[in-house]
Amino acid sequence: METDFSIQISDVVTQLNALSIHVCEAFDVCKLHGDGEILGLNSVFEKGNLFEMLPSELHSSVAEAFKTNQETNLSAKTDVNYFINNSPKKLRLFSNLINNKGKAFYLLTFLPLALEDKAMEIEGDFQSLHQARKKLKISEERYNTYFENDPVIHLSVNPLTGRIAQCNKFGLDKLEYPKEEVVGKLIYEIFTPEKKEKCITLLEKFKTEGRLDSEEMELKTKSGKVIPVILYTSAQYDDKGNIVLSRSTLVDISELKNIQKRLRSKKTRLELLNAELEQLVSTCSHDLQEPLATIKFAGDLLAKMYSKNLDDKGNDYLSYINEAVDRLSSQIKALLAHIRLGKDTSRQRVNTFELVETVVRDLGQSISNSNAAIHIANDLPVLEAYEVELRLLFQNLISNAIKYTKDGIPPEIFIEAKEYHDYFVFKVKDNGIGIPDADYNEIFKIFNRVDRENSRKGDGVGLAHCDKIVRMHEGKISVSSQVNRGSTFTFTIKKDYSLIVE
Numbered sequence: 001m002e003t004d005f006s007i008q009i010s011d012v013v014t015q016l017n018a019l020s021i022h023v024c025e026a027f028d029v030c031k032l033h034g035d036g037e038i039l040g041l042n043s044v045f046e047k048g049n050l051f052e053m054l055p056s057e058l059h060s061s062v063a064e065a066f067k068t069n070q071e072t073n074l075s076a077k078t079d080v081n082y083f084i085n086n087s088p089k090k091l092r093l094f095s096n097l098i099n100n101k102g103k104a105f106y107l108l109t110f111l112p113l114a115l116e117d118k119a120m121e122i123e124g125d126f127q128s129l130h131q132a133r134k135k136l137k138i139s140e141e142r143y144n145t146y147f148e149n150d151p152v153i154h155l156s157v158n159p160l161t162g163r164i165a166q167c168n169k170f171g172l173d174k175l176e177y178p179k180e181e182v183v184g185k186l187i188y189e190i191f192t193p194e195k196k197e198k199c200i201t202l203l204e205k206f207k208t209e210g211r212l213d214s215e216e217m218e219l220k221t222k223s224g225k226v227i228p229v230i231l232y233t234s235a236q237y238d239d240k241g242n243i244v245l246s247r248s249t250l251v252d253i254s255e256l257k258n259i260q261k262r263l264r265s266k267k268t269r270l271e272l273l274n275a276e277l278e279q280l281v282s283t284c285s286h287d288l289q290e291p292l293a294t295i296k297f298a299g300d301l302l303a304k305m306y307s308k309n310l311d312d313k314g315n316d317y318l319s320y321i322n323e324a325v326d327r328l329s330s331q332i333k334a335l336l337a338h339i340r341l342g343k344d345t346s347r348q349r350v351n352t353f354e355l356v357e358t359v360v361r362d363l364g365q366s367i368s369n370s371n372a373a374i375h376i377a378n379d380l381p382v383l384e385a386y387e388v389e390l391r392l393l394f395q396n397l398i399s400n401a402i403k404y405t406k407d408g409i410p411p412e413i414f415i416e417a418k419e420y421h422d423y424f425v426f427k428v429k430d431n432g433i434g435i436p437d438a439d440y441n442e443i444f445k446i447f448n449r450v451d452r453e454n455s456r457k458g459d460g461v462g463l464a465h466c467d468k469i470v471r472m473h474e475g476k477i478s479v480s481s482q483v484n485r486g487s488t489f490t491f492t493i494k495k496d497y498s499l500i501v502e
Helices: 004-016 056-072 119-149 169-175 193-209 254-309 312-339 352-362 364-370 387-403 462-472
Strands: 019-024 029-034 076-084 087-100 103-112 153-158 163-167 211-220 226-237 243-252 348-351 373-376 382-385 412-420 423-429 477-482 486-494
Touching: 056 076, 056 087, 056 103, 056 163, 056 243, 119 169, 153 169, 163 169, 193 211, 193 226, 193 243, 211 243, 226 254, 254 312, 312 462, 348 352, 348 387, 352 364, 352 373, 352 382, 352 387, 364 387, 382 387, 387 412, 387 423, 387 462, 387 486, 462 477, 462 486
Parallel strands: 373 412
Antiparallel strands: 019 029, 019 103, 076 087, 087 103, 153 163, 153 243, 211 226, 226 243, 348 382, 412 423, 423 486, 477 486
């Protein structure tokens, strides 16, 4: 029983004296309506392969029309000259890819045209058409060169059937398939089983929205290799605003996945090492403080009970012991504090101008005693930072500038910042004793006091703290200085978070 759709076609082609043929995707003829004699066919129709039935002059035009239908999902129309029984004929060919009740087929219509002997009148039109076709061919060649040679995977999919219409050479190489095994394949068949359902969902989403952005998928090659990709898809529309084709770009992110995997592995190892190190330092701190306290107690007891019986050298030795014990105890505490910097903390919005003002108030006694002048720029930024650690950073730099000053000259300290690309650049400048060039890198190492003979006290961890805090903010710290002229410490704080692989 014929469908209404078939009856309508039959009515139309009868009125136009045309011929309509239904062709399945394998190019076998399913139905025929109209006058078969247009193509020299017998009135008695038998099903068979379309190209075995057609005159040879029509083969290339029909094949090109099918290619247009498949690759662009657009209608194809062309005029063809041919011969039947040595008689010249001319017809107009229409071709569409139709989806009827879930099955796709080509609908070919052949409309006879009258032969005209007006070559002179239409010569200009033929020339214009020839030039247009030539330009179109050049444009297509350029596009095909880009399409085929671009080092990413390009696919075109017919949303009507869900089948792949085109795939570039790079994509074929990646998938390890020849072109004939990819073109015509259902799109979800090139993805892993885990991603097939997502692919079907994305196809429906694409039909509604007309694009897909940054969808993570997994291709499966012929040999079974899995390739992670990021999928981007845009739509090609007809003149009525209907989606006729999808154009997809799939970017191989295998290397990115490998890097993320290595980063996760390194992060896990670092967390384990940090936990072990902190446990070791904590244990050492507890275990070492007790014998140090015993030594300290014994030294104090000896000084109290037997100092009168000791000569000056003996008392000096007791003093050395007490000072060494105090210094070692202080260094153990400083080491533990250094290890714990940044633990159990998170970034938050920080107004650095207000933060520096707080540090200056906390150092009020030292500032007053040294008659120091602190100059804070008004335009210090608001940024995301670890607030406690950032306060410690400024505290160490300002207190060092106050401590290491020239005799008889009040400290003068300048604090400023400016924005530079992805960072804020801070400078803390003083007029102190300065640092020799050779020691620029050494001063940021833990327990490394460059000026060991200086009477000013220090445990050698302040600038090491500063270096670690700056690195926590994904920045760098450096110093420029002139002996007896002062120093400028420059450090950077990154504006935004880095990508952290969880």
